[in-house]
Amino acid sequence: MILADGKPVGYLCWQKPSEEELDAAGLACLPECLVDIDILVGELEFLGRGIGPRALTLLLAKLREEGVAFAGLGTSISNRAAIRAYEKAGFRLFREFDDPEYGPCRYMIADLRGAL
Numbered sequence: 545m546i547l548a549d550g551k552p553v554g555y556l557c558w559q560k561p562s563e564e565e566l567d568a569a570g571l572a573c574l575p576e577c578l579v580d581i582d583i584l585v586g587e588l589e590f591l592g593r594g595i596g597p598r599a600l601t602l603l604l605a606k607l608r609e610e611g612v613a614f615a616g617l618g619t620s621i622s623n624r625a626a627i628r629a630y631e632k633a634g635f636r637l638f639r640e641f642d643d644p645e646y647g648p649c650r651y652m653i654a655d656l657r658g659a660l
Contacts (some may be wrong), residue, residue: 546585546599553595554585556603569618571651572640578653579607580613589623600633602634604628615656621648 546554561580566572581603585596605613620624621640627650635652643649 545584546595548587548595552568553587553590553651554583554599555598557582558603558607569649569651570642571639574616574638574651574653577612578616579612580659581615581617583617584660592633596626596629597632600635602604604634604654604656611658613655616653618643618649618651618652620646621650627652645653 545552546556559578561571561574561578563572566574566600569635583596583600585591585599597598615635616633616638617630618641619630619660630652634654636654638651638653640648
């Protein structure tokens, strides 16, 4: 759960993606040690306040402590605000792909082996 001013405003979840999920999205070339992240900040009044990048930065620090080497996430190419937020948290473009459900997307990776 992501809290801002004590109020729930979104969530983060993470998992190791299965080979089937990666194949379906055309992302079988991702590192095996990758953890995939989903994030949502759903309260409009909290968008654009840096809450998403801050939550991701905290999660990346936790994952690094647990020995995770790479973290990744995907978003629609048209979601410029999300792409900027992910870049602020240290994610970089891995590649663009066509998601069967969402269309043209961008997959981004953070390398957790070094400093964020």
